[in-house]
Amino acid sequence: MKLFEWTIGIIKLFLRPLRAAAPAAVLSACLAAFVPAPGQAGIELVFGTYAADKPTATVKKYQPFLSFLAGRMSEELGEPVSIRLKVAKEYGEGIRQLASGEVDFARFGPASYVHVMKENPGIRIVAMESKNGRKRFKGVIVVHKDSSVQAMEDLAGLSFAFGDELSTIGRYLAQEYLLNAGISSADLYEFAYLGRHDLVGEAVGAGRYSAGALKESTYKKLVAKGVPIRVLASFDNVTKPWLASSQMPENVLEAMRKVMLSSENEEIVRRISKNGFLLGADQDYDIIRRAMERSLAF
Template sequence: MNDPHTQKTSISATLKYTLVRRLRPAVAAVFLGLCAQPALADINLIFGTYAADKPTETVRKFKPFLDHVAAGMTEILGEPVSIKMKIAKEYEESIDHLATGAIDFSRFGPASYITAHARNSDIQIVAMELKKGEKRFKGVIAVHADSDIESLQELAQRSFAFGDELSTIGRYLAQSHLIEAGVYGQDLERFEFLGRHDRVGAAVGAGNFTAGALKESTFKKMVQSGVPIKALFKFDNVTKPWLASSNMSPEVLSAMQQVIMNTTDPEILGSIAKDGFTTGADTDYDFVRDAMERSRMF
């Protein structure tokens, strides 16, 4: 008895041969090429980050840019690329996702990058954001608009609101500068970690804390919206890196880097990196490492 599979294969081969004989040579070549061409495999990537602001705001901010990156990578690689978002509630969860390869790429603050890199040194820097053409920008220690405090030294025996326990501005750099001013944790009346930057600003504005640390962009937005806070002290921070997991292939990484580095349209960049991107290296974050080490004494 004839094997049905063999018979089906034979009919398919005969049909292909007959069609080729009857078609013009050029058309036949195209037909054979299509028969041999494997289907394109989708590249499904997961972008992970943490909710430094409200999760809905995080999605609104990132989606247009991520759609642009997916489209650009699709064109370069010749394969469909899709990007989904995974938003962690806390810094530590997002760091774990990148270090273990549960997400494919991310945008972290410097301290989170340093922590993730310590856990997995094969994490790769795709690009660094620019702020007015520079790799540095400002963090703010804010007080109430009516406060008469004029120096960090005067915060001794007062209350302080930090951001997340793994925040570059909201913890490590702020604590480092307090230490330099001679103010340690034991010198404060009390301190708490409130998580998001906007929560810190709101708490200081409401008079629940004497001072607090938050990023300058959030500080400016809150002042413009009427929150009664002012800057007591400003300090340098380094811009955020975009990072790829150790599992990302060189081809996919290269395509992603090309798209990100060559993006200049302000509408696409939006509020993520309105001044564009530049190349980055692990050494760009050494001064944050120093601050993280110093903060151990807090």
């Protein structure tokens, strides 16, 4: 625990000059550099994720929970556990890191889970995030607040902003929803993949695209900041899985799962997953597999 807290303290010092606008690649390299000291007894784990929002916000979000998780796992396993954070600059890099064992566990979107299982079927679900006791939450398609668009069909001939090309909401589910409304890529004036959810919302708010797809939580944050967007449509998504690499020892995985499933009332856990965690299974993501297949027709 002391080692992890020292690491986090040093990271914060490095982040101060970068906080305004740190490129994802620079931030990732900075975080990756802080490894536990040689000879330190105990279990050393690396947590990986990708920056779906600003990288600095990603770091701030995960630090307290990872410290909490390390402390509780130390108690469960009877030996010190240290965890360091590694932020991938984009989805594909994060998938590769977990598949190869470069990181020990990760928090992914549903589509990234489907992709990583294709690369390494030995990946295991530690737990799924809970949304009011359920495994579903919303993705949204937004337009400018003053847009004349009132229905999905009105998007024909207009422009659309997607997120990352491997994003569950930002691509696959959004494209399935467009197809179900009778709109394919050929029916749009143009479309583009902008990467992060916040960039999609900001681009629509600035009038650069007629509509875009992003997660509901990011939409609410952007509106609170004054970005002029409104929801045109919403659709179901499956909550995020926390995944263990194929190389993680079974006793470490079980300790992590026990801590996560027994901590739903902890304030620090609610900052990561508002309603705690649930047991997850591969079949929970079948609807995502179907959307990914359907999107091929886009």
